[in-house]
Amino acid sequence: KNEVEQSPQNLTAQEGEFITINCSYSVGISALHWLQQHPGGGIVSLFMLSSGKKKHGRLIATINIQEKHSSLHITASHPRDSAVYICAVRSFPSGSRLTFGEGTQLTVNP
Amino acid sequence: NAGVTQTPKFQVLKTGQSMTLQCAQDMNHNSMYWYRQDPGMGLRLIYYSASEGTTDKGEVPNGYNVSRLNKREFSLRLESAAPSQTSVYFCASSEGGAWHQPQHFGDGTRLSIL
Numbered sequence: 001k002n003e004v005e006q007s008p009q010n011l012t013a014q015e016g017e018f019i020t021i022n023c024s025y026s027v028g029i030s031a032l033h034w035l036q037q038h039p040g041g042g043i044v045s046l047f048m049l050s051s052g053k054k055k056h057g058r059l060i061a062t063i064n065i066q067e068k069h070s071s072l073h074i075t076a077s078h079p080r081d082s083a084v085y086i087c088a089v090r091s092f093p094s095g096s097r098l099t100f101g102e103g104t105q106l107t108v109n110p
Numbered sequence: 111n112a113g114v115t116q117t118p119k120f121q122v123l124k125t126g127q128s129m130t131l132q133c134a135q136d137m138n139h140n141s142m143y144w145y146r147q148d149p150g151m152g153l154r155l156i157y158y159s160a161s162e163g164t165t166d167k168g169e170v171p172n173g174y175n176v177s178r179l180n181k182r183e184f185s186l187r188l189e190s191a192a193p194s195q196t197s198v199y200f201c202a203s204s205e206g207g208a209w210h211q212p213q214h215f216g217d218g219t220r221l222s223i224l
Contacts, residue, residue, distance in 0.1 A: 002152070004152065033212070033213075035215075040217075041198065041217060041218045041220075042215065042217050042218070043200065043202075043215040043218075044215070045212035045213060045214070048211075048212060086152070086153070088152075088153075097143075097155055097158060097168065098153075098155070098213065099152075100152030100153040100154070101152050102150065102151060102152045103152065
């Protein structure tokens with residue numbers, strides 16, 4: 001079993017829909033990251049969380065440390081949100097190293 | 111700022127050939143990383159360098175070597191390429207090891223080994 005599991009693997013939505021991507025992990029962590037990989041391959045960091053909730057524009061990330069679970073929400077989705085969303089955790093023994101989930105492929109249709 | 115620059119962007123090699131992937135960052139970051147990304151798998155760490163002058167193995171180091179040439183540059187070498195090393199390789203950097211510091215990624219190198 002992978003240390004970081006994401007669901008769903010693939011998600012198709014209509015423009016305007018509210019989207020949720022889930023991430024569960026099995027190790028103790030110091031932080032959880034959400035990243036976005038564009039269709040061209042580039043990867044950008046969206047959020048870093050150690051507790052609670054963060055919001056940036058239409059994106060919201062939450063984490064529940066006790067349940068070892070995080071969610072990434074996208075409100076009023078748009079076709080330009082189509083990308084792979086990746087969850088990664090920084091576990092306690094690993095210092096600055098990250099362990100990545102397989103990613104969720106999101107497609108938003110107009 | 112260019113951020114993290116990887117060269118080349120694409121490369122095709124024959125089995126047994128060697129090559130070096132180059133990575134440079136202009137953000138004065140201390141830590142640098144090499145990952146590979148394969149279909150159906152998450153990014154996996156090959157090697158990393160926590161600071162200039164140090165390198166450490168990651169999850170999948172076999173078949174690779176690295177050099178932290180200076181604070182800016184971190185290269186990945188395949189001494190004798192194998193088809194199993196066909197992958198997309200990403201270099202990343204971060205200011206340090208603190209949890210709140212993001213990793214900045216290059217655009218990737220698509221490597222095919224025939």
